[in-house]
Amino acid sequence: MYGNDFSAPDGAPDEAPGGLLGEVEAAEAELRAAAARGRRGGPAPDEDLAAYFAEVVDAEQKIEPRDWMPDAYRRTLIRQIAQHAHSEIIGMQPEGNWISRAPSLKRKAILLAKVQDEAGHGLYLYAAAETLGISRDELVQLLLDGRQKYSSIFNYPTLSWADVGAIGWLVDGAAIVNQVPLCRCSYGPYARAMIRVCKEESFHQRQGYEILHTLAHGTPEQQAMAQEAVDRWWYPSLAMFGPPDGDSTHSAQSMAWKIKRFSNDDLRQRFVDMCVQQAEILGLRIPDADLRWNEERQAYDYTQPDYDELMQVISGNGPCNRERMAHRRAAHADGSWVREAAAAYAAKRAGQKETVAA
Amino acid sequence: MTQHTPLWEVFVRARRGLSHTHVGSLHAPDAELALRNARDLYTRRQEGVSIWVVPAGAITASSPDEKDAFFDPAADKVYRHPTFYEVPDGVAHL
Numbered sequence: 001m002y003g004n005d006f007s008a009p010d011g012a013p014d015e016a017p018g019g020l021l022g023e024v025e026a027a028e029a030e031l032r033a034a035a036a037r038g039r040r041g042g043p044a045p046d047e048d049l050a051a052y053f054a055e056v057v058d059a060e061q062k063i064e065p066r067d068w069m070p071d072a073y074r075r076t077l078i079r080q081i082a083q084h085a086h087s088e089i090i091g092m093q094p095e096g097n098w099i100s101r102a103p104s105l106k107r108k109a110i111l112l113a114k115v116q117d118e119a120g121h122g123l124y125l126y127a128a129a130e131t132l133g134i135s136r137d138e139l140v141q142l143l144l145d146g147r148q149k150y151s152s153i154f155n156y157p158t159l160s161w162a163d164v165g166a167i168g169w170l171v172d173g174a175a176i177v178n179q180v181p182l183c184r185c186s187y188g189p190y191a192r193a194m195i196r197v198c199k200e201e202s203f204h205q206r207q208g209y210e211i212l213h214t215l216a217h218g219t220p221e222q223q224a225m226a227q228e229a230v231d232r233w234w235y236p237s238l239a240m241f242g243p244p245d246g247d248s249t250h251s252a253q254s255m256a257w258k259i260k261r262f263s264n265d266d267l268r269q270r271f272v273d274m275c276v277q278q279a280e281i282l283g284l285r286i287p288d289a290d291l292r293w294n295e296e297r298q299a300y301d302y303t304q305p306d307y308d309e310l311m312q313v314i315s316g317n318g319p320c321n322r323e324r325m326a327h328r329r330a331a332h333a334d335g336s337w338v339r340e341a342a343a344a345y346a347a348k349r350a351g352q353k354e355t356v357a358a
Numbered sequence: 359m360t361q362h363t364p365l366w367e368v369f370v371r372a373r374r375g376l377s378h379t380h381v382g383s384l385h386a387p388d389a390e391l392a393l394r395n396a397r398d399l400y401t402r403r404q405e406g407v408s409i410w411v412v413p414a415g416a417i418t419a420s421s422p423d424e425k426d427a428f429f430d431p432a433a434d435k436v437y438r439h440p441t442f443y444e445v446p447d448g449v450a451h452l
Contacts, residue, residue, distance in 0.1 A: 066421060120399050127383045136385055346388035
């Protein structure tokens with residue numbers, strides 16, 4: 001709803017988010033078309049299951065929960081979807097930090113809606129992971145025990161209001177570039193969840209862009225605050241696409257299974273190319289002295305993020321890792337009485353119904 | 359950790375005149391909370407005018423492994439479709 005509350009600033013690059021949204025629509029249409037093409041039924045009794053699975057995937061058909069699938073495909077998806085779900089849940093914290101201090105009622109309402117969306121995205125994704133045969137309780141426990149990861153980006157602090165804008169523009173922007181291809185993932189429940197997530201995500205990116213645009217055209221102090229936020233969030237956002245292709249451990253297999261469609265470096269390049277023009281219209285500087293158009297490659301040359309820092313943050317040594325996990329654990333523990341009370345009430349009601357029935 | 363919270367499948371009717379369509383699932387201790395959670399989770403942008411929640415355990419599904427055999431009886435009965443029949447030229451209202 002809040003997505004309609006404001007219009008994009010004059011001359012804002014509607015093109016990029018519109019283009020990505022167009023891709024989401026295309027993925028959705030493709031999903032329907034693939035379903036309509038259909039194919040013969042399940043595997044024949046004596047058919048090689050691995051060959052059958054490969055045939056379905058190669059034909060751009062979706063694998064559904066009750067289909068046979070290789071164990072490694074199942075494990076890879078559980079790990080990836082769960083990590084994605086955890087990221088949405090942990091991702092509520094850096095922004096939630098500013099709900100009580102948003103500069104106006106409108107901004108507060110928008111931020112509340114956005115953080116609520118993140119919770120929703122986490123829940124869509126947990127539900128998709130559960131179709132692979134792992135329980136919600138297990139998934140929650142894996143996060144709380146630190147045995148599954150979440151996106152490294154949420155281990156950075158939100159120091160000023162402009163950070164909320166920078167997160168929307170850069171972090172959500174990078175997330176969208178990463179996630180749009182996942183709308184075409186070979187696993188049906190994940191693809192469908194991602195279509196839903198991406199459609200909602202575009203409001204997040206635009207609200208961030210609007211916050212930065214307003215600040216960048218405000219007082220010199222506001223302008224400086226916006227620039228300072230972009231300076232801090234730029235490289236961590238580039239790192240969101242993961243290690244460079246040469247060092248990426250799961251990529252090749254995931255591409256073959258059509259879980260992943262583009263390499264980390266391809267997506268990172270795409271993000272940089274999108275951001276340059278958007279930054280110009282904001283009137284903000286991307287903090288990279290070596291950023292320039294490469295005529296030959298038809299793409300921007302740019303400075304790589306610090307991958308050693310990324311590895312440090314992933315292994316728990318980012319500025320906010322401990323705080324994020326401590327907060328998540330406390331929230332889970334503090335909510336246990338609600339879960340217990342609701343379960344007790346449900347049991348009591350079920351008992352009453354039985355008595356009446358008898 | 360408290361006891362396992364039941365899983366519910368959620369169906370949403372987008373507009374009057376359309377059928378309920380499966381949109382996803384969620385956990386809730388009872389039907390009433392499942393409905394409220396479904397409203398918050400699946401209709402934040404006015405995606406629906408009516409919601410069904412069904413305990414996931416109450417759904418019996420056919421298996422994809424038996425797709426051929428299970429649906430075979432319908433496969434060789436093309437005469438169930440009107441296009442099977444040849445209509446002589448000039449016949450109206452048929």
